[in-house]
Amino acid sequence: MQGLIQRVSNAKVEVEGSIVGEIDQGILLLLGVEKADGEEQADKLLHKVSNYRIFTDEQGKMNLSLKDIGGQLLVVSQFTLAADTKKGMRPSFSSAATPDQATHLYEYFVAKAQAQGIRVATGQFAADMQVSLTNDGPVTFNLAV
Numbered sequence: 001m002q003g004l005i006q007r008v009s010n011a012k013v014e015v016e017g018s019i020v021g022e023i024d025q026g027i028l029l030l031l032g033v034e035k036a037d038g039e040e041q042a043d044k045l046l047h048k049v050s051n052y053r054i055f056t057d058e059q060g061k062m063n064l065s066l067k068d069i070g071g072q073l074l075v076v077s078q079f080t081l082a083a084d085t086k087k088g089m090r091p092s093f094s095s096a097a098t099p100d101q102a103t104h105l106y107e108y109f110v111a112k113a114q115a116q117g118i119r120v121a122t123g124q125f126a127a128d129m130q131v132s133l134t135n136d137g138p139v140t141f142n143l144a145v
Helices: 039-051 099-115
Strands: 002-015 018-023 026-032 062-064 072-077 119-122 130-144
Touching: 002 039, 002 072, 018 072, 018 119, 026 039, 039 099, 039 130, 072 099, 099 119
Parallel strands: 026 072, 072 119
Antiparallel strands: 002 018, 002 026, 002 130
């Protein structure tokens, strides 16, 4: 399971011209699920996302987590993160999870984040989405578990 996280001052997802998810300060998470992933990987990634220290403290150092600042989380499914790009000029998605498995783990991840008290917004699974964000920094990390 992979998560590309971006520290944002705001972000939103639109589907067919309508906003389906929107946050202020927090993290935009592009979530990629692979065949070998399960709930254990989702739990590990959630722990990392919610506790990764990417927000600045009073001294201007990245010492604070999403939980520390009471930030928001926008979770967007991103199957292209599971692509194998090592060979050729076209990505292979053979390691990507099936839609059923990915949907389950995506919904599981969101529910677990909400259960921790994190304000979560989402995109729409398997939809053609337009994602807009203001990357604060810019700060972007690829988290893999």
